[in-house]
Amino acid sequence: MTDAEWREKLSPEQYHVLREKGTERAFTGKYEKNKADGEYHCAACGQLLFESAEKYDSGSGWPSFTAPADEDAVEAHRDVSHGMVRTEVVCSKCEGHLGHVFPDGPGETGLRYCINSAALDFEPED
Template identity: 85%
Template sequence: MTEKLVMTDEQWREKLTPEQYHILREKGTERAFTGKYEKNKAEGEYHCAGCGQLLFESADKYDSGSGWPSFTAPAEDDVVEQHRDVTHGMVRTEVVCSNCAGHLGHVFPDGPGESGLRYCINSAALEFEPDD
């Protein structure tokens, strides 16, 4: 297993925009229907905005109507980690980047397809790389 990316708070603040920092490092969220990738239909890959690790592929993206980019599965099983989240008076499953521990969003058991999962991800936590 490779070493995980570890940076100081100051280094993260220099690297990320204020919105990216709030989401990735402070577990924030963007308002529904405001993210730059929510309606993106282009083919390509979605990488972590914090470290660049490949997280999701356009083939697994769908319009869930939730207001955030939604995916049925990560690009690989080991690129995201899941943690129990009991904030805001509810029990949810948080999804973080396995390389830099950046908060991405949450996963819910109400998605389509075989997995039945909906990875609800903040656009600001992602960088999109279109296919050539």
């Protein structure tokens, strides 16, 4: 899609996060405290990204997951912005910025996918 098409499709906050690699303020996202069962899809293209079974309360202020729904759903890129070295997470289908992944998570993976609510659409389980 062109930049103009993305601007038309997405809200200003979604555009800022997904297309400009922005970040919503901690503890303000609509899914940070969501405990319902269901699936989290990319707000830009609809691809399934995460499932509620992998969501946990990290205390970071953003929705956190231990693993994507499918290992091919997201891609990781080196991010050296803001004077830090981090691993950015993007949607593998539309390349929308989702957040970052850190090696301090619980469970089997030891990963914490720290994802912006603005980058997600939640589909509750029926």
